[in-house]
Amino acid sequence: MNSAVDLPLGLADLAFAASGEALVRRTILPNGVRILSEQVPGARSATLGYWVAVGSRDETAEVAGSLGSTHFLEHLLFKGTRTRTALDIAVSFDSVGGEHNAMTAKEYTCYYAKVQDRDLPMAVEVIGDMLTSSVLDPTEFENERGVILEELSMAEDDPADAANERLFTAVLGDHPLGRPIGGKPETIRAATRDAVWSHYRANYRPRDLVVTAAGAVDHDVLVAGVQRALDAAGWDPDEQAAPVDRRPSAPVAIERGASVVTATRPIEQANLLIGCPGIVATDERRTTMSVLNSILGGGMSSRLFQEVREKRGLAYAVYSFSGSYSDAGVFGLFSACAPAKARQVAELMLSELHRLADGGVTADELRRAVGQLSGGAALALEDSDTRMSRLGRAEISLGEFSDLDESLRRLHLVTAGDVQQLARDLADRPVSISAVGGVDDDVFSGLVA
Structure with a gap:
């Protein structure tokens, strides 16, 4: 590469060589799902990520019980689908020595796994099932409320974390980016399953989904695996939809929250x-x-x-x-x-x-x-x-x-x-x-x- 490569949303297929003899490819499915891979010569493992461009800033303060939905979902998608229990999901990765986790950020959420090359199809299937077919079981919802509250308590007990959360609010004021990523204890206690379910259905759609994989990955095999996972979930492969637009990038005026x-x-x-x-x-x-x-x-x-x-x-x-x-x-x-x-x-x-x-x-x-x-x-x-x-x-x-x-x-x-x-x-x-x-x-x- 001699310069950065643009990733236009209207271009369905893209391939180019990157430094170190890596090959980068991107495919956009008809329903708007974007799949990107970077094949690295000599790699024996691969890291996979299912991304949704929705984060803590996207929660709607006006809707009762919705604040904290993004963080709640990060936890709940590990708690079972129509065909897998939470234990099934954990065993899938533990039995092959893989790692799997998720992260909630201010502008996106990512569910990811790192496995040997031979286990990548399993990771594509299991995380795809988690993301598309969660049942948000009411009992698990209440159990996880307690887990999240403990996580927030742990962060508040760390003075560096506590100071960092306060800094973002002080600098950014009422801007949604000033909001704590994990929510606050009061918003987690107030969160309802209905609000989280609505957030899930509104934001976890084909046009919102980005799948990335790097390492020992064959792009065509990856695309086929993602399509199978989405087909199994009932996501119509023939649906016609453009990928969701990227966020506007113009800086906005910031009013300081506190000195x-x-x-x-x-x-x-x-x-x-x-x-x-x-x-x-x-x-x-x-x-x-x-x-x-x-x-x-x-x-x-x-x-x-x-x-x-x-x-x-x-x-x-x-x-x-x-x-x-x-x-x-x-x-x-x-x-x-x-x-x-x-x-x-x-x-x-x-x-x-x-x-x-x-x-x-x-x-x-x-x-x-x-x-x-x-x-x-x-x-x-x-x-x-x-x-x-x-x-x-x-x-x-x-x-x-x-x-x-x-x-x-x-x-x-x-x-x-x-x-x-x-x-x-x-x-x-x-x-x-x-x-x-x-x-x-x-x-x-x-x-x-």
Whole structure:
């Protein structure tokens, strides 16, 4: 590949070579199901994903009992179909040493498995059955309500998770992306089977479905297996439907929810996050963001690590991150430190962002960042999980596929001026602080406008 490959929704069949002699193919069935594969020479395993482009942001607050439906479904689809019990599903993978799980995100849900090449047809059949033919058994529904509440309690007991959820709400305000992915205890308690069933029927349709597989996979065999699984579920293979449109990618106006949010707890550290609105997933500066993130807080040579940990010994963990979605994003800085040092650490983190914006980056920093990101990208692609996920994000979110060669080409085009300009943009945006631990709002008084 010499450039990114567009993935137009109106093109039914597509095939192209990717770096490392991989072969990428895409087929769109008449009913709108999109199937993508990346065949990797020498692979002996494959990772499979069934994706639906619906996430926590798509739940309807106006419909009683619907908040938390996406997370509920992620759990319930493992609890049995018309032809398989929950134990049957588990045994199918355990008996071949495979792995299977699911993830709910803000803009999609994915059910996935990793198996030996010979077991891929089984994975296609079983996950296809789960996704298309769940019965949402009422007894299992109530049992799983308790499981999800325990999962939320576990996350709330993790101060870093708790601070992260609060940061997204503080930065994004009432935007649906500011909503917790897993729901809140009160929404899970209020969720009804009828509301979750309606959410399932409305969003789990052929035109919403994307199937991706990477590793030891034959595309034609994969397509035939998906078709059999959908036929068995009664999904009409001759139905004519276009794939669901991708989400609009224009950034929307964000109204900050809060400048400072704290939760005081009697723990040893203050888990501290500083954030501002970031960039959208399709922003042309996304590669520049990766470089900026590497320089500012992406490794042991990063500015945050050197200033906060190495020079002053104020924290063990400190880093920066970026989360990008279709119409909004969050850029953030994290550290965990002694509560008495929380304000000092917050001041230092903000100072490093502004120093980057005002003074730019050195040629050596740029070289190190490009090297770190290049090596990390190459190593990640040794895993079929990463390749499968790359296919899913390319199809659902980006509308284009970039292989390793194209990613490296884009990295080497980033200049020091690009990084400084983006840093200036971020530094001018409204900032929010979220902290969980032995601190309160007064600790950060006057630190952010």
